[in-house]
Amino acid sequence: MLTYVVRRLLYAVLTFFGISVAVFAMVHSVPGDPTYFFLGHSPANVPPSVIAAIKHQHHLDEPLLSQYRWWLGNLLTLDLGTSITERRPVLELIVEKLPRTFQLNLIAFLLAAAIGVPVGLWSAARSGRLSERTTAVSFFLLYSLPSFWVALLLMQAFSVRLGWLPLFGMTSDHYLELSGPGQLADRLRHLILPVITLTYAQLAIFARFSKSAVADVIRQDYITTARAKGVAPGAVLWRHAFRNALIPLITLLGLTIPYLISGSVIVEQIFQWDGIGHLYFTSILRRDYPTVLGLTVATAVVTLLASLAADLMYAAADPRVRIDDRNR
Amino acid sequence: MWKVTWRRFRRSRLAVAALIYVAAVTLIAAAAPLIAERGRLLPFDPNEVDFSSRFRPPDHLHRLGTDDLGRDVLARMIHGARVSLTVGFLATAISLVIGSLLGALAGYYRGVADWIVSRTIEVVLCFPFLFLVLGIVALFGPSLYTIMIALGLTSWTAEARYVRGEFLRIRELDFAYAARASGARDARIILRHLLPNALAPVLVSASFGVASAILTESALSFLGFGVPLPTPTWGSILLAAQQNIEYAWWLVVFPGVAIFLTVASFNIIGDRFRDALDPRAE
Numbered sequence: 256m257l258t259y260v261v262r263r264l265l266y267a268v269l270t271f272f273g274i275s276v277a278v279f280a281m282v283h284s285v286p287g288d289p290t291y292f293f294l295g296h297s298p299a300n301v302p303p304s305v306i307a308a309i310k311h312q313h314h315l316d317e318p319l320l321s322q323y324r325w326w327l328g329n330l331l332t333l334d335l336g337t338s339i340t341e342r343r344p345v346l347e348l349i350v351e352k353l354p355r356t357f358q359l360n361l362i363a364f365l366l367a368a369a370i371g372v373p374v375g376l377w378s379a380a381r382s383g384r385l386s387e388r389t390t391a392v393s394f395f396l397l398y399s400l401p402s403f404w405v406a407l408l409l410m411q412a413f414s415v416r417l418g419w420l421p422l423f424g425m426t427s428d429h430y431l432e433l434s435g436p437g438q439l440a441d442r443l444r445h446l447i448l449p450v451i452t453l454t455y456a457q458l459a460i461f462a463r464f465s466k467s468a469v470a471d472v473i474r475q476d477y478i479t480t481a482r483a484k485g486v487a488p489g490a491v492l493w494r495h496a497f498r499n500a501l502i503p504l505i506t507l508l509g510l511t512i513p514y515l516i517s518g519s520v521i522v523e524q525i526f527q528w529d530g531i532g533h534l535y536f537t538s539i540l541r542r543d544y545p546t547v548l549g550l551t552v553a554t555a556v557v558t559l560l561a562s563l564a565a566d567l568m569y570a571a572a573d574p575r576v577r578i579d580d581r582n583r
Numbered sequence: 584m585w586k587v588t589w590r591r592f593r594r595s596r597l598a599v600a601a602l603i604y605v606a607a608v609t610l611i612a613a614a615a616p617l618i619a620e621r622g623r624l625l626p627f628d629p630n631e632v633d634f635s636s637r638f639r640p641p642d643h644l645h646r647l648g649t650d651d652l653g654r655d656v657l658a659r660m661i662h663g664a665r666v667s668l669t670v671g672f673l674a675t676a677i678s679l680v681i682g683s684l685l686g687a688l689a690g691y692y693r694g695v696a697d698w699i700v701s702r703t704i705e706v707v708l709c710f711p712f713l714f715l716v717l718g719i720v721a722l723f724g725p726s727l728y729t730i731m732i733a734l735g736l737t738s739w740t741a742e743a744r745y746v747r748g749e750f751l752r753i754r755e756l757d758f759a760y761a762a763r764a765s766g767a768r769d770a771r772i773i774l775r776h777l778l779p780n781a782l783a784p785v786l787v788s789a790s791f792g793v794a795s796a797i798l799t800e801s802a803l804s805f806l807g808f809g810v811p812l813p814t815p816t817w818g819s820i821l822l823a824a825q826q827n828i829e830y831a832w833w834l835v836v837f838p839g840v841a842i843f844l845t846v847a848s849f850n851i852i853g854d855r856f857r858d859a860l861d862p863r864a865e
Contacts, residue, residue: 266705273706285722379779392597395854399847400797403805404821404839411828411835517713521802525825535714536806539721547718562709 259570267563274555275327278548283319290315293339293545315565335549340541345549348534350360355425356523356530360515362446363453370454371461378462379469379491379500391462398459402518406452406525411450421445423527449526453518457511468500475499502572509565513558591859598855601848608845612664615814620658627655629662629815640830648833650823656833659815661790666809666816667845670731671797677735680803683785687773689743690750690781700747704740712737716799717808729737734796741788749781783860790853794846801842817842828852 292301293309310316314325329336335345338360342577363407381387421427427441472478481491519532532551538546593600611618620628627645632654639649647656672813689700719733753759754777762776803809805825812819817838824834 266702269702270705270709273702274709277706277710281718281722395850396847399794399798399843399850401839401842401846403802403818404835404842407821407825407828407835408839411832415829427702461713486697513709516711519716520711520713521806524806536717539717539808544722547721551710551718554711554714558709558711 256570260443260567263483263566270325270559271556274552274559275330276323278552278555279323279326282548298306308543311511316453317405330552335553338344338538338546339543341546342542344552345546347352348546349531349550349553352530352534355528356516356519356532359446359449359453359522359528359530360519363450363457364511364515366450366454367457367461372465372501374458375465376464376469376497378466378499379473382466382470391421394462395456398455402452402456403521403525405455406448406522409448409451410525423525425528449522449528452522452526453515456518460511461504461507465500465504468503469496471503472500504570505565505569505572509558509562512561513554516554516558588856588859590856595855595858598851601851601855604844604848605852608664609668611661612668615661615665618661627658629658630654630813638827641833647837648831650820650831650834651827654815656820656837659820660817660838662821662846663815663817663838664841666727666814667797667800667805667842669680669727670734670791670800671845671849674731674734674738674796674800675792677731678739679742679785679789680724681735682739683746683778683781685739686743686746686748687750687778687781690747691754691769691773692775693751697747700743704743708741709739710737713799713802718802720803720808725803725811727810727814730800730803730810734799738792738795741792742785745784745788746778746781751779753777753780753831784857787853787857787860790849790856794853795847797842797849798846 290306290309293313306468307316314322317325332344335349337343338345338348339453341348348373372429374394378387378390410422413420424444425445426438427433427445433441469492473492478491478496481495482488486495516531517532519528520536521532522528523532524536525528530556538550596616633649636645636649637651639645641648642850645655645657650656650659685700689697704737715737716730717734717825720735723729723733759772759777762772767776800809801816801818801821804816806818807822809816809818820834820838824831824838825832
């Protein structure tokens with residue numbers, strides 16, 4: 256186990272360097288000049304002294320390699336730069352907005368798992384029947400629905416026509432005048448539509464993943480043994496197969512994080528939810544590139560850590576992974 | 584092999600319907616200037632502004648209604664299909680070339696090449712896809728080309744993995760050894776002998792790739808970072824719909840259905856194609 260952990264950690268460090276190089280290369284491949292990046296607009300009408308100051312401040316007047324060393328050093332000391340529009344450290348902005356995105360996505364993730372996994376298990380047991388095939392096709396169609404369209408339809412139906420739910424935002428205008436339970440209810444009402452928008456597409460992923468996980472387990476020898484010794488078919492499935500089939504779901508945790516962050520750009524933009532995705536999009540609109548950069552690196556590192564955690568948990572749960580990896 | 588695959592593919596009526604739908608949309612998109620322009624089958628230009636008929640609901644004249652500038656929605660949607668399919672096919676072609684090349688090098692040479700390609704894939708997968716695409720498009724300025732290139736550069740990892748896996752397998756087969764023994768150069772072995780045999784699973788992921796590219800292009804357009812106005816795209820009609828959500832339901836429904844059906848069709852084709860290739864299925 257220890258060798259596996261060390262190897263995995265080394266790879267993670269390497270991937271981190273890869274991330275830093277990739278973002279650095281992105282900044283320097285921008286047409287024109289990286290000064291543009293920190294200025295937020297074209298350097299055409301800016302006095303040369305200001306440009307020189309900016310270049311000096313961000314070490315753009317040094318050789319490429321030492322520029323990269325500065326960039327890496329800043330990353331390692333968690334210095335992601337300062338937002339041009341908010342005039343605050345980017346890290347501070349991220350720490351402020353990340354919990355809001357996390358709240359939305361955690362609820363959607365748990366909901367998708369709570370519905371998708373049982374459906375996947377049920378599908379594995381009834382594989383090939385009409386009811387199972389219909390469910391699979393309808394989940395697959397759900398997966399193909401554009402989330403921004405679904406959000407618009409939901410808003411039109413529940414907010415505009417029926418007036419049941421708020422159109423957007425995280426709380427109502429009169430939120431501060433509400434009582435404690437009233438505030439909670441208000442927050443919940445604002446959560447419903449964004450959560451539905453984030454959840455429905457993931458159902459297919461969870462259902463399909465857990466179905467194929469069960470299908471893999473059913474082919475194993477110990478299932479044949481259980482059947483041979485006369486365990487009832489239902490008990491083989493529920494008690495022997497499903498428990499082991501749930502292990503691969505751990506990997507899904509790491510895999511879905513970048514997908515969720517991507518999705519949050521659209522959902523948070525439509526519902527005006529003041530989280531990471533919204534911050535990223537408004538920063539792009541305002542050409543606040545230090546924030547865009549900081550967020551890109553931060554989300555990539557979050558993804559890296561999540562997939563590292565998922566891999567280690569998986570290896571702890573399933574010893575075969577460690578051995579397979581060594582033989583590879 | 585292709586014959587057997589096609590016979591198995593055909594068994595799913597849904598997949599055949601999806602294939603027919605894709606063929607029809609492609610045909611309409613290719614023929615858009617012949618159908619939806621003034622003096623043609625549909626007597627409206629896609630960019631023809633008419634302030635006297637803003638927000639007309641669907642009727643016998645404007646079959647799918649008009650938008651905020653009085654433009655005919657059907658004409659705009661027919662032209663929008665061009666953008667969606669162009670981006671879908673070309674972005675996937677770019678990622679197919681990059682992915683196949685890197686996957687082939689990794690699978691054929693193994694060792695250092697494999698190690699470098701695998702680590703690169705890990706790095707690319709760490710970035711949230713839409714962040715990267717949106718960032719590149721914003722930095723280099725939104726246009727049909729930047730969108731295609733941004734999508735192509737960020738979505739080749741699946742293809743690379745498939746090709747690498749296939750190459751690891753088929754490089755050990757007899758015909759690969761025969762080619763090497765006969766003194767063929769590496770480039771020839773990779774391109775002429777191995778790649779054609781590794782193509783089938785790549786085409787599956789390409790089909791999913793087209794679906795994802797079309798979805799992302801329309802999302803970019805919807806966010807205002809698509810092909811610049813006034814070029815009509817499905818996503819930009821939805822953007823106009825969002826700003827007028829109170830009354831213009833037709834602006835919401837029709838482009839959304841078009842995106843959904845197209846994306847779903849490519850997903851269904853990919854899914855069925857995968858099953859048809861899998862000898863274990865059925």
